[in-house]
Amino acid sequence: MGQIELKDIRKSFGGVEVIKGIDLQIDEGExxxxxxxxxxxxxxxxxxxxxxxxxxxxxxIIDGDDVTGKPPAERELSMVFQSYALYPHKSVRENMGFALTVAGMPKSDITAKVDEAAATLKLEDYLDRKPKALSGGQRQRVAIGRAIVREPRAFLFDEPLSNLDAALRVEMRLEIARLHRKLGATMVYVTHDQVEAxxxxxxxxxxxxxxxxxxxxxxxxxRNPGNLFVAQFIGSPKMNVVDCTGVGTTLTFGNRNTSDIARNADGATKMGIRPEHMSLCAEKDGILVGQIDVMEHLGSDSFAYVNVTDVGLFTVRIVGHSEAVVGDVVGLTFGSENVHLFDAAEKTIPA
Ligand SMILES: Nc1ncnc2c1ncn2[C@@H]1O[C@H](COP(=O)(O)OP(=O)(O)OP(=O)(O)O)[C@@H](O)[C@H]1O
Ligand SMILES: [Mg+2]
Structure with missing residues (x-):
C-alpha cells in the first residue's frame, strides 16, 4: 500500500504552466x-x-487505481501542513479524532486509535489541553497525530517543521525519522531544509x-550531481563554482592558473569543488593562491572565504578551529577526485 505513480502530470494556472510534465514513481514505504x-x-x-x-x-495512480479525477477524500492520503490548522476550541483528543468522528466511527474505536497515536507521538499527557496551551512542536505533533489516526495510504508533508525553532526542528526531524520507521508508511515531504532532505x-x-x-x-x-543546478542546490554551504577552460586533463583558471587534474577535463567551462573538499596550505603548495577575505568561527568548524584574483571567491571548510586570519595569503588545494566539471550546457562531464 502507498505506491504512487505520476505520469506526465501538468498543471497550469490561468494559462501559465507551473508543472511541466512530471513522471515519478514513489514506492511503497519510501x-x-x-x-x-x-x-x-x-x-x-x-x-x-x-x-x-x-x-x-x-x-x-495510487496502488494501481487511477485517482486523477477523484476528490481528496477518495484518495485516502493525509496531508500535514506548515500551519498546523488545528481547531482552537477543541481539545487535542478531539482534534486528533475529528476526521474519524465525521466519518461516523464508533466512539470507543476513536478513543483507541487516538490513544495509540498519542503514545507514538508522546502526547498522552496533553490530550485534554487546547492547542493554545501547547508548544509549536507539540502542536505539530497533534497535526501529525491527526494524520496518523486516519491510517492513510500515504502521508504528504508540506514543510511541516519550518515554523519551529532550530532546536525543535532537530527534535521533530528525529521523530519523523522514527515515525517513518515505525509505521513503514509512504511519505512525500516538501522542505527547504538541506539537513532534513x-x-x-x-x-x-x-x-x-x-x-x-x-x-x-x-x-x-x-556525489554525482547530473548538472550544475543540482550540484549547487545539494550541499551546504553550497559548492564553489568558478569559470575554467578544460583541455585534455588540464584546467586553466582565469588565464593564468593552470593545473593538471589527472582526469578528463575536455570541454569544461566551469569547475565545482565543495567547501569540505578544499584545504588551506602554504602559498607555494597551493593549486590556487588567494587572500582570506572573511573568517567565520563556528566552534565545530571554521569557514575561510578566500578571494583568488581573476578566478573568484572560494569557501573553505576547516574542521575545528583555524588560526588563519583575514588578510593572510594562502594556498588552496583539493583532490582531483572531488572536482566536478561542467560543460557549456552546464551538464556534468564524467570523470
Ligand atoms: N492557485 C494558484 N494560482 C495561480 N498561481 C499559482 C497558484 N498556486 C501556485 N501558483 C504558482 O505556481 C508556482 C509554483 O508554486 P508552489 O507553491 O508550488 O511553489 P513552491 O515550490 O511550493 O514554493 P515555496 O518554496 O515558496 O513554497 C508559483 O509560481 C506560484 O505563484
Ligand atoms: Mg511551497
Missing part, C-alpha cells in the same frame, strides 16, 4: 523529499497528489521551474 527553489512547484505537486489541486493533464529521504527529487532536474538518494545526488 520517504521521498521534494526540494527546489521557492516557486518551483513543490507544494503544487504535493497538492496534485492529494487532490486539493486538479491536474490539467496526465495521470496520478539529506537525513530523512530515501529519495530526493530536485525540482526547478516545474520540472525534475534529478532524482536520487541523498548521497548519490551529493
Amino acid at each position: 520517504l521521498v523529499i521534494f526540494v527546489g527553489p521557492s516557486g518551483c512547484g513543490k507544494s503544487t505537486l504535493l497538492r496534485l497528489i492529494s487532490g486539493l489541486v486538479e491536474a490539467s493533464d496526465g495521470q496520478i 539529506m537525513t530523512l529521504a530515501d529519495k530526493i527529487v530536485v525540482l526547478q521551474a516545474g520540472q525534475i532536474e534529478q532524482i536520487g538518494s541523498p548521497l548519490d545526488l551529493y
